[in-house]
Amino acid sequence: MTIFGDYHTHTVFSHGKGGMEDNVHAAVNAGLKEIAITDHGFGHSFYNVRRKDYEFMLTERDRLQKLYPQIKIYLGLETNLLNFDGDIDISDDEAKKLDVFICGYHKMVRAGLRDFFEFKIPNLAADMTGKQSLKRKIKNTDAFIKAIDRYDIDIISHPSYGIEVFADKIAEAAVTKGTFMELNGKRVSMTDQEVEAVAKTGVTFIIDSDAHHPSRVGEVSLPLSVAKRVGIPSEQIANVDKLSCFLSQRRKSQ
Numbered sequence: 001m002t003i004f005g006d007y008h009t010h011t012v013f014s015h016g017k018g019g020m021e022d023n024v025h026a027a028v029n030a031g032l033k034e035i036a037i038t039d040h041g042f043g044h045s046f047y048n049v050r051r052k053d054y055e056f057m058l059t060e061r062d063r064l065q066k067l068y069p070q071i072k073i074y075l076g077l078e079t080n081l082l083n084f085d086g087d088i089d090i091s092d093d094e095a096k097k098l099d100v101f102i103c104g105y106h107k108m109v110r111a112g113l114r115d116f117f118e119f120k121i122p123n124l125a126a127d128m129t130g131k132q133s134l135k136r137k138i139k140n141t142d143a144f145i146k147a148i149d150r151y152d153i154d155i156i157s158h159p160s161y162g163i164e165v166f167a168d169k170i171a172e173a174a175v176t177k178g179t180f181m182e183l184n185g186k187r188v189s190m191t192d193q194e195v196e197a198v199a200k201t202g203v204t205f206i207i208d209s210d211a212h213h214p215s216r217v218g219e220v221s222l223p224l225s226v227a228k229r230v231g232i233p234s235e236q237i238a239n240v241d242k243l244s245c246f247l248s249q250r251r252k253s254q
């Protein structure tokens with residue numbers, strides 16, 4: 001199994017070490033046919049892309065695309081789930097500018113007072129102490145399902161990372177909508193049993209590096225080994241032995 005495109009990578013515009021061109025260059029060297037630059041969304045506390053930088057990144061994408069015609073370059077964002085209502089740190093207009101719309105849970109996100117006390121702090125505390133709560137797990141799961149319903153999310157990044165959820169229930173919503181569940185190159189936070197349950201829903205997975213350094217672009221040995229161990233067929237992975245086709249792009253061309 002080989003990936004044809006890496007659709008989740010970071011640059012200096014958020015938490016990464018390289019520039020956009022460094023990631024593109026690394027992707028070309030890794031033999032990839034497509035690369036997405038997907039820095040952290042506007043609401044991240046420390047590593048957010050600034051809105052005016054995003055405008056620059058759009059022009060940089062176009063400049064690089066002319067320089068590197070051998071690879072298709074996407075520009076997206078890894079947006080943040082904000083609360084139990086399934087809100088995300090992006091406006092509908094901003095979402096329309098994304099080539100790839102990733103959404104994930106990150107603990108360090110700027111929150112209003114209610115989201116801070118209801119959602120951020122309890123999940124942060126649970127992650128630090130390992131104290132589980134079925135009620136919160138259900139509410140977290142519902143938050144992702146609401147987000148999937150409301151937005152045209154292409155990829156749910158690193159499911160279960162830092163937050164207790166029923167990943168298979170999120171996958172059920174994802175399969176209806178056409179959203180992909182990620183097997184992440186840095187970490188797979190789901191157990192093999194959870195990955196198996198997610199696979200059984202029939203959802204499509206996607207395998208990405210989540211590279212924070214150009215040298216890690218295309219590095220997906222960890223999620224590939226999980227996919228092999230659990231027995232996920234390549235047909236059920238969006239970018240293995242083929243190029244991915246995203247929900248948000250299909251919506252734009254409709």
Ligand SMILES: [Zn+2]
Pocket residue numbers: 078104106157158
């Ligand atoms: Zn992330």
Ligand SMILES: [Zn+2]
Pocket residue numbers: 008010078157210
């Ligand atoms: Zn990431």
